[in-house]
Amino acid sequence: SQKIEQNSEALNIQEGKTATLTCNYTNYSPAYLQWYRQDPGRGPVFLLLIRENEKEKRKERLKVTFDTTLKQSLFHITASQPADSATYLCALLEGGYSTLTFGKGTMLLVSP
């Protein structure tokens, strides 16, 4: 069966360190993989998209990698800040479809 797995346990890190979040998938062939940020009680906000033929994408302090062999995406936040504390969701889009399938998200807590 199809599965998207994100670490259900919260990730706690110290301010200034790099946070790395993982998204693994099974039985998907995603054309695109997206990352969203969600704050408590709010809707998700789009952060980054990476295509199947791209290995890495960067935007300011954010970096996403996509390994279709390992069926995994890593999401990095460098020089993390307490304001980065939120839940981060990955979402897959398979070729030919326009609906996203979301992972359950990983909560990130950045301590001062």
Place this chain on the structure above:
Amino acid sequence: DVKVTQSSRYLVKRTGEKVFLECVQDMDHENMFWYRQDPGLGLRLIYFSYDVKMKEKGDIPEGYSVSREKKERFSLILESASTNQTSMYLCASSPSGRASYEQFFGPGTRLTVL
């Protein structure tokens, strides 16, 4: 600033009531979506629409219907609300024809069915 708005942030209804959740976007997007989000289950797609008067079932359409009479407005209807429909409901929109298909979400409606 692009916007997706939802009619209520919080709603309390009784079992058996008919419930309407409204979503409006000002971005002229073709695609609109309704999700529900529950702890431990994540975001699940209820219905979506590619155009006016068009609708497609998502992963969990049972107990819900939708209406899209105008491009900017997408309504989710609970014909007879039940307690297991207590949830956070999120509306989203995206432009068609764009390869990115990034979705823009509204703030959500937290529905409680008593």
